[in-house]
Amino acid sequence: MSEAKLVEFPDLGTVRIAFRNNTSRISARWKDGIVSVSAPAGMDFNEILRTIERFTPRLMSLRKDVTYREGVMEFEGITFEIRRQSVCPGKVLGSIMMPRAFIEVGVSLDMDDIDVKRAISRIMCRIALKVADKVLLPGARKLAAELNRRPAEWGIMRGHSTLGRCSGSGVIHLSYVLVFMPQELRDYIVCHELAHLEEMSHSKRFHAICDKLCSGRAAELERKLKAYRWPIIKM
Template identity: 30%
Template sequence: MVWGGGGIRIFATPYVLFRYSRCTIFVGKRRFVPMETFDDEEFGTVQVRPDSRARRLIFRVKEGVMQITCPTGYSLGRVQTIVDENRERLRRLMVRGEVVQQRRQLTVGDRIPCYGGHIELLSGRLPDCILFRYEGTTLQVLCPPGTDLNEPRVRQQLSRGVCRLMYRRAQEVLPRRLAEVARRVGASPREVTIGRGRRKLGHCTRSKSIQLSYCLMFLPEPLIDYVICHELAHLQQMNHGPQFHALCNRYCGGEELALRKQLRAFTFLF
């Protein structure tokens, strides 16, 4: 960390420079961690990432590309064999991925709701970087002229910058939101923290601590409150049995099932 003039903190790494001022972060070009790949006649380029924590193969489709997480020690040949054995299921996964990708297309001029404001995608003037700045409650993202926002590397850079800022904002606003909902339903969590999970939006421990993911910032307010009510119900019922759902449904004003369906159908853009 390097201190700049006027109390501005500059965080520098060999790959990217983030300049934190009152409202602006510059994100430069970033190198990407290499991963193993192989070409499949049907699925195109398949990315394979070994992970020492993985106990099985995990398949996902991101930006139209099949990504596989595998336990350390798996060879590419072994992964390819498993792909061949599961082609029918993987075809369905690719189709679902294409549908989601179509929903996730971004264009300059988009104004995307987020909790407490909007994210606005604009055309900027700087040729080599994406600029993020706040104008009131709107996070403006200024992209280089002519940029294809859906090109995988651009999309990854853009998402990384937006998510960094949403995480910082979430630490300020989500604990307050949870406190409001907790007072309304008469629940008392011991503490609230903000996490970075993308698949798990909330978590409650037996010590009555609740963690909310910053990704809630991208949800509409009724779904934010649904996730909060779900975790508050776990303060009394550490399970998903009938008593838990009855309590959660009461906290949700009788709308638990409808809200759960809406959450499952929601498409995150970042």
């Protein structure tokens, strides 16, 4: 892969273009607040620019900016409060006093700056990872008991892309980022993994089991999950 290029577009802002030998087509997605493009190595650069322009309407419709302001974000089991601080004006600080977490942004920092957003998001994630077992697992165990399902064990895992995992031995791990989800979507992820206790593949049987565990709402909850606007910058 050759060195990436940064290009400014009127609507999209900064676009990062990476050239790859192992791809035959252009793909684009939002990552950390900017558009990240993968293009075949050797492709005409003007053609890449024209393709990105064609992609622009769809990319704009998919844009999910994270915006932080002073105030509170409430989730089941924990509330995050963002407030200003003047002790360390150029830093973002974090602390926990359950069931409340505090994100303290230095008064000299612009909360619309992408680097400040990333700092806020990182601290929120650090706090969520620390408290995830206490925030997520009691509800997961209770739901499993109500549905008469008995995983061998529960655990918390890192990572943003995989929200849950069920091993062949019946151990279920939930991603710590479920801390930032509403309860009904947390429960949907739990039901999804509980369904894997009976069917490991994503077969028709699996989806039928999952839908039954969700009281017939699996399709609705999957749509809500895909449309969910995360309060963190997912890597």
